[in-house]
Amino acid sequence: MNEALETSLRLVRAQAALVKRFDARLSGLHGVSFADLAVLRCLGQAEGGRMRRVDLAQALGLSASGVTRGLIPLERIGLVVREPDPRDARVAYAALTPTGRERLDEMERTAAEVAESVFTGEVWEGGGLATLVDLLDALEGSAGAGAARSRKRTESTADRHG
Amino acid sequence: MNEALETSLRLVRAQAALVKRFDARLSGLHGVSFADLAVLRCLGQAEGGRMRRVDLAQALGLSASGVTRGLIPLERIGLVVREPDPRDARVAYAALTPTGRERLDEMERTAAEVAESVFTGEVWEGGGLATLVDLLDALEGSAGAGAARSRKRTESTADRHG
DNA sequence: CGCCAATACTTGAGTGCTCAAGCTTCTGCT
């Protein structure tokens, strides 16, 4: 009956392997990680190539601070700039630069190659890919739903590290 | 056309959400993370409840140092002990303690509940779960295959073809 | 035996994420 549990564990391993593969290729060719690509892609698809950090976090499933920190290297290498909002001084948009847009294009081509090389074979071409997307979609909804507020891990038995 | 890429990104998000969910529950009830559970489960299924660290790393898809560090808290809370090998002084087995075995049992029950609560619904009960396992299995093989040691400096901008 | 490469593991430095706490700015209530 722990078929569901088994599946979850497999999902984690598959994801780790997949990400390593993307990272190896992307970092070699473009000096970015797969996570960076996700950020850039998100911006690229947004209206005007820019988004509020909060919305970016939401879209990526990250925390706000994760976004702040993840943007730093992208700003430093000039793919993204920080833009203020004239109406609300709290918000700082993250906006794709022209360079960023170009580089994103190249990165997506690289990533698409990797993705295709991974998803080759009968299983995938026979509709498996579409099925997987559907299942993952369902999963993300279902798993994200109740996952919101967790708390820290210690308190009781485990006293992690020092 | 980058359906494969899209799928990869979704996989990452789904996995993150799923892990958060497990972590929240497991940490609240047992003071361990989902990753810890994976380790313990691995040991639990091994002959004699113990494994060499190297083999553990292999089974979990981690590096050797990841295992060393991941075991520290489990040793500290007494779920795992370090056991020397009488024939080879280099190896240090990680072995489940009796307590560890008991606790693992409880954890697995908790985790199974979470997993089942996530994988509830028509999609999953109608064979979706089995399909997902198959797909993930295929994926792990395919993604893990070429991911190993690519620290090379490929300079040209990709011209691979099928 | 003496040496050397391979193996098992640990440690140091660095990355990428998290939560909690902080600052600034905006909004709604009275």
Added chain:
DNA sequence: AGCAGAAGCTTGAGCACTCAAGTATTGGCG
């Protein structure tokens, strides 16, 4: 208008992983 609280973001501390380099130990080979 004035203040409380919410919203957006950043920062500090910490965890979990990585690779690279370091320490033992083993085993093959002269």
